[in-house]
Amino acid sequence: MPFEMIVFAEKNGIALEYWNFEPPVEAIYYVAPGVRPTIGLSQKLLNNRAHYRTVFAEELGHHFTTARQNMLKICFHHADRIAYSKEEHKARKWAASYLMSDSDIKKAIKKGLIETWQLSDYFSVDEEMIILRLRLFEKMRGK
Numbered sequence: 001m002p003f004e005m006i007v008f009a010e011k012n013g014i015a016l017e018y019w020n021f022e023p024p025v026e027a028i029y030y031v032a033p034g035v036r037p038t039i040g041l042s043q044k045l046l047n048n049r050a051h052y053r054t055v056f057a058e059e060l061g062h063h064f065t066t067a068r069q070n071m072l073k074i075c076f077h078h079a080d081r082i083a084y085s086k087e088e089h090k091a092r093k094w095a096a097s098y099l100m101s102d103s104d105i106k107k108a109i110k111k112g113l114i115e116t117w118q119l120s121d122y123f124s125v126d127e128e129m130i131i132l133r134l135r136l137f138e139k140m141r142g143k
Helices: 003-011 043-047 051-063 078-099 102-110 117-123 127-142
Strands: 015-020 027-033 036-044
Touching: 003 051, 015 043, 027 051, 027 117, 036 043, 036 051, 043 051, 051 078, 051 127, 078 127, 102 117, 102 127, 117 127
Parallel strands: 015 036
Antiparallel strands: 027 036
């Protein structure tokens, strides 16, 4: 279990709970007035370190990118889904940068780790997170 992420959440006033979510739900971020922000993670995530880190970091990303808005949303209109997708993307970008700094990416590439699966193993995250992080890294280098 990624102890450093749990400590980071605690230091930022975020409660962490484990529940038996029904698939496809794996996690939630919940915040409401007068209630401590809470990340709920599926107990099934404990069986896969890379996926656990990926999902947990994305939920942390919601905390730091949503201005403490409740992320439990119901979408009735296409515009609602687009806004929700933007919030999800912001959280994933935050998570990718949190899990893998620019200097960490450079070090891994210098070690010869260039395949998505190699980087996924090295950073212990899902390959989707690697793809996103590499895209962000390339944008940063292009500036």
